[in-house]
Amino acid sequence: MSAIELKYAIPGDDFTRAGEASSSIKMRLKQMGFDPCFIRRVAIAVYEGEINMVIHANGGEIVVNISPASTDITLTDDGPGIPDVELAMKAGFSTAPENVRNLGFGAGMGLPNMKKYTDEMDIQSEVGVGTTVRMKVYANAT
């Protein structure tokens, strides 16, 4: 299998579509015959990033590079940025507004989940400019 690149534009504030890119990525990985545990880790990490862009950044873009050894995920948005990334990474920290909390979001566990389920994660964010999250998951890691 050669490397494959998938790209998705994520619209902001549309909670009825949320998870569509993650589901599509999951399906592709499944078709390619990856291990279910690996697929689950990628799917959850991408989903949390996708939802964060919908809720906090008015949408963005997901680029996924799949190779036999690993999957690289890059989430880019030009939303408000994260003023304190270290604080945002803390379990339980959330600025999610009331209307999305009513849908079940806002536990402040999305970023910690992305860290938990990936092997590498890096956040670059500038207030007023946007946020880029890069994640890597190795196919053979447990």
Added chain:
Amino acid sequence: MLVGELVDLPGLTLVNSGAEPQRSIESAFCCDLLSLVMSRAPAGCAWVTVMGNVNSVAVAVLADIACVVLAEGAAFDDTALKRAEEKGVALFKTDLPVFEAALSIHSMLGNRDD
């Protein structure tokens, strides 16, 4: 027990049969905060919640959850139902409280056909 056997539990009603009625339920899990479910729900669990919107269906798909059981008499909205049909996610509902629904599933685990 199998996903398709959940209808036999008192008070549980089938809403969408899903793509894998023969899938085995490994555990029962209760939570309404979606990213906490993503963090903690084991693959193959029966997830008992009161959240009946489309995001619950997305979470079930991505976290490899065996089925969603909506408790406390809550209802799935139309978008959730449509998405569950598309994605083959098994849905059930019950008037039981979350804990009692999960307990009744838990008490059946390891029984019958699995």
